Amino acid sequence: MTTSMLAYLARRTPSTGASYLTRRGFASDSTPVRKVAILGAAGGIGQPLSLLMKLNPLVSSLALYDISGTPGVAADVSHINTRSEVLGFAGEEQLGKALKGADVVIIPAGVPRKPGMTRDDLFNINAGIVKSLCAAVAKYCPHALVNVISNPVNSTVPIASEVFKKAGTYDEKRLFGVTTLDVVRAKTFYAGKAKVNVADVNVPVVGGHAGVTILPLFSQATSSANLANEEIEALTKRTQDGGTEVVEAKAGKGSATLSMAYAGAIFADACLKGLNGVPDVVECSFVQSTVTDLPFFASKVRLGKNGVEEVLGLGALSDYEKQGLEALKPELKSSIEKGIKFANA
Numbered sequence: 001m002t003t004s005m006l007a008y009l010a011r012r013t014p015s016t017g018a019s020y021l022t023r024r025g026f027a028s029d030s031t032p033v034r035k036v037a038i039l040g041a042a043g044g045i046g047q048p049l050s051l052l053m054k055l056n057p058l059v060s061s062l063a064l065y066d067i068s069g070t071p072g073v074a075a076d077v078s079h080i081n082t083r084s085e086v087l088g089f090a091g092e093e094q095l096g097k098a099l100k101g102a103d104v105v106i107i108p109a110g111v112p113r114k115p116g117m118t119r120d121d122l123f124n125i126n127a128g129i130v131k132s133l134c135a136a137v138a139k140y141c142p143h144a145l146v147n148v149i150s151n152p153v154n155s156t157v158p159i160a161s162e163v164f165k166k167a168g169t170y171d172e173k174r175l176f177g178v179t180t181l182d183v184v185r186a187k188t189f190y191a192g193k194a195k196v197n198v199a200d201v202n203v204p205v206v207g208g209h210a211g212v213t214i215l216p217l218f219s220q221a222t223s224s225a226n227l228a229n230e231e232i233e234a235l236t237k238r239t240q241d242g243g244t245e246v247v248e249a250k251a252g253k254g255s256a257t258l259s260m261a262y263a264g265a266i267f268a269d270a271c272l273k274g275l276n277g278v279p280d281v282v283e284c285s286f287v288q289s290t291v292t293d294l295p296f297f298a299s300k301v302r303l304g305k306n307g308v309e310e311v312l313g314l315g316a317l318s319d320y321e322k323q324g325l326e327a328l329k330p331e332l333k334s335s336i337e338k339g340i341k342f343a344n345a
């Protein structure tokens with residue numbers, strides 16, 4: 001749970017269970033009004049993500065959109081006594097209303113993997129979904145920060161950028177591929193292996209969001225621990241295969257939803273904090289980048305009032321990480337190009 005969510009829960013009044021925020025009707029005079037729209041809100045990620053965003057005191061209005069099912073999700077979540085007003089929108093004719101005035105749009109719409117599939121196998125269905133949803137974003141909330149969760153992220157983010165370019169609304173500072181789950185996994189797996197407190201661990205994860213394009217930089221991990229090379233290699237492989245581990249365990253019933261909702265909530269919270277002027281908000285994300293020769297790349301990003309304030313460099317890499325960086329480039333390049341080609345076809 002994010003720090004601001006914890007702070008919110010800590011302010012609950014023990015005697016009534018009602019929160020300080022709810023009793024006043026709003027967070028505080030100084031907390032800006034912020035609308036968050038979730039597209040795909042009735043899905044496996046969408047529902048728990050809707051719950052977590054309802055718990056976030058930085059949100060004043062929560063719009064839950066899907067092709068169907070959102071009135072029920074919205075009615076359910078809306079009974080939670082937190083700051084935001086929740087509205088459900090179902091069907092394309094309601095998409096404009098869901099998006100209008102949004103500060104942050106989170107997109108987990110699309111099909112998930114089944115065992116044996118790669119994320120790229122989702123391209124044929126999800127590329128079109130992301131393209132049409134981004135066209136609506138360009139029309140109804142062109143200044144929103146867009147958090148793309150739908151896979152394959154390595155292609156769907158370039159698709160979104162091309163849609164926005166065509167609409168004349170592209171601002172590279174406002175488009176993000178959500179790779180936070182890779183960081184969440186790298187932290188968890190590292191803490192378990194290094195036997196350190198997971199709350200003290202940070203691990204940057206760079207590159208992209210599929211297989212070998214996911215490159216955790218364990219040489220930069222805090223708290224530092226003297227792990228053997230073989231242990232680092234095993235941790236790297238486990239982080240790269242984290243999604244597949246869940247897909248196989250779910251045995252045909254989808255991919256990561258709960259951990260992804262957590263990760264998506266962390267990233268959206270960071271975007272909101274940045275918009276609100278909180279200093280030093282840094283998260284890894286797949287963004288337009290000059291950190292390598294690839295046009296999009298995941299690395300640490302400082303978030304601010306306009307979205308990306310600074311794309312941070314990679315820092316010092318171990319030899320193993322340097323090799324991983326070179327090895328990931330061909331696949332990432334071809335996924336980016338595939339997305340750009342699709343959007344312009």
Ligand SMILES: NC(=O)c1ccc[n+]([C@@H]2O[C@H](COP(=O)([O-])OP(=O)(O)OC[C@H]3O[C@@H](n4cnc5c(N)ncnc54)[C@H](O)[C@@H]3O)[C@@H](O)[C@H]2O)c1
Nearest residue numbers: 040042043044045066067109110111112149150151181260
């Ligand atoms: N970035 C990441 O780290 C990450 C992690 C996990 C999953 N994912 C991806 O997130 C996506 C969603 O996964 P899920 O488990 O929630 O799937 P899901 O099938 O449970 O839910 C997807 C939802 O999207 C909705 N949807 C489909 N087309 C839509 C449209 N045009 N407009 C609005 N909503 C639409 C569906 O109705 C459904 O409710 C998948 O592509 C999955 O691969 C990404």
Ligand SMILES: O=C(O)C[C@H](O)C(=O)O
Nearest residue numbers: 113151242243244255256
């Ligand atoms: O692995 C998947 O297909 C879903 C997601 O990208 C993940 O990393 O869990």
